Amino acid sequence: MAKPISIEVYNPNGKYRVVSTKSMPGTRWINLLIEQDCRVEICTQKKTILSVEDIIALIGDKCDGVIGQLTEDWGETLFAALSRAGGKAFSNMAVGYNNVDVNAANKHGVAVGNTPGVLTETTAELAASLSLAAARRIVEADQFMRAGLYDGWLPHLFVGNLLKGQTVGVIGAGRIGSAYARMMVEGFKMNLIYYDLYQSTRLEKFVTAYGEFLKANGEQPVTWKRAASMDEVLREADVISLHPILDKTTYHLINKESLATMKKEAILVNCSRGPVVDEVALVEHLKQNPMFRVGLDVFEDEPYMKPGLADMKNAVVVPHIASASKWTREGMATLAALNVLGKIKGYPVWGDPNQVAPFLNENAPPPAASPSIVNAKALGLPVSKL
Ligand SMILES: NC(=O)c1ccc[n+]([C@@H]2O[C@H](COP(=O)([O-])OP(=O)(O)OC[C@H]3O[C@@H](n4cnc5c(N)ncnc54)[C@H](O)[C@@H]3O)[C@@H](O)[C@H]2O)c1
Numbered sequence: 001m002a003k004p005i006s007i008e009v010y011n012p013n014g015k016y017r018v019v020s021t022k023s024m025p026g027t028r029w030i031n032l033l034i035e036q037d038c039r040v041e042i043c044t045q046k047k048t049i050l051s052v053e054d055i056i057a058l059i060g061d062k063c064d065g066v067i068g069q070l071t072e073d074w075g076e077t078l079f080a081a082l083s084r085a086g087g088k089a090f091s092n093m094a095v096g097y098n099n100v101d102v103n104a105a106n107k108h109g110v111a112v113g114n115t116p117g118v119l120t121e122t123t124a125e126l127a128a129s130l131s132l133a134a135a136r137r138i139v140e141a142d143q144f145m146r147a148g149l150y151d152g153w154l155p156h157l158f159v160g161n162l163l164k165g166q167t168v169g170v171i172g173a174g175r176i177g178s179a180y181a182r183m184m185v186e187g188f189k190m191n192l193i194y195y196d197l198y199q200s201t202r203l204e205k206f207v208t209a210y211g212e213f214l215k216a217n218g219e220q221p222v223t224w225k226r227a228a229s230m231d232e233v234l235r236e237a238d239v240i241s242l243h244p245i246l247d248k249t250t251y252h253l254i255n256k257e258s259l260a261t262m263k264k265e266a267i268l269v270n271c272s273r274g275p276v277v278d279e280v281a282l283v284e285h286l287k288q289n290p291m292f293r294v295g296l297d298v299f300e301d302e303p304y305m306k307p308g309l310a311d312m313k314n315a316v317v318v319p320h321i322a323s324a325s326k327w328t329r330e331g332m333a334t335l336a337a338l339n340v341l342g343k344i345k346g347y348p349v350w351g352d353p354n355q356v357a358p359f360l361n362e363n364a365p366p367p368a369a370s371p372s373i374v375n376a377k378a379l380g381l382p383v384s385k386l
């Protein structure tokens, strides 16, 4: 028999049972559910990654909706269990939902939510931080100081790369990729080259306008280019940041061949998903090219790193914290809870998942809608007017 899972319960007499597989930041999300007659159960098990069996035990016999995490494998088994328990809604507390089998959710009539928009700037800021940390060798220099090795200023000590005037390459210029591009262009006056399946007209207009502003002020204008292929970005950019979704078209997008295409002193940043990069090939490339640097927030086999990566001085590594600002994490929890609540209450789906601000205003009740349901069309859910 499966071991019982420890939980914390809010509003025990609530009509609808909503389970969160993790404690999430803030209390607004709990209050919003309680106000709408939900009993909220939060898993308090001291185990970072829950197994499918753990989550089946949490779902139990009656469950109206679940808020889950990107570390969980939401496939046929879990959606079948949720549907058997009468559940109609699941939301990832994440914008990326590569851990979710949406076809299985469709089969069981379960709405799948995600949390776009609220993490765009926070994630882009971490990508910018990793770009700078790699360019200016901040982690290496910090370790050197703490080791007591600094015995005076030297002309060659931790010389890195100047970003101004260089080219930033963005692969996947969606919400986060575009926000990162703007930061690097505006903040460091870098020229932009990007590759995406779609044209990012707003981003192009921004760079054009900023270039004109610089020119009018007697400075070198910045430029932009939409690349016809990813290889063009890899060849031309000095700093390359990866921001696509993870699917079969982006799995190992960066591999031995693509790494070889990049400049020997380029910087590669990954704040998307680990498997977008072939990490074994990356470790080998870092070994062969000491001037090549990386900033990684995500890893192919999280929570592990591929052998050798931890020893590489030319790698800056952080544990999947790109969305970890207080405001963003509280907002993600709110959006995830409202996705589930909206489906339970029979509300329509919000018309534009890129405009989620009304759900995040703490001083006003949220709209009666689910902010972002990725399979709304497949399930034929009604869409709200903005
Ligand atoms: N590290 C983190 O903590 C963290 C935080 C937030 C998001 N993410 C990841 O970032 C991803 C992007 O988030 P977003 O909100 O910007 O999503 P988005 O949908 O706005 O942007 C993704 C972009 O990738 C493009 N794309 C898809 N396939 C591509 C391909 N084969 N080649 C080039 N471009 C391609 C899309 O056209 C789109 O413009 C998420 O799916 C998630 O996996 C990670």
Ligand SMILES: O=C(O)[C@H](O)CO
Residues within 6 Å of the ligand: 070, 093, 094, 095, 096, 097, 119, 322, 323
């Ligand atoms: O996809 C996401 O939202 C992140 O990886 C976690 O913030």
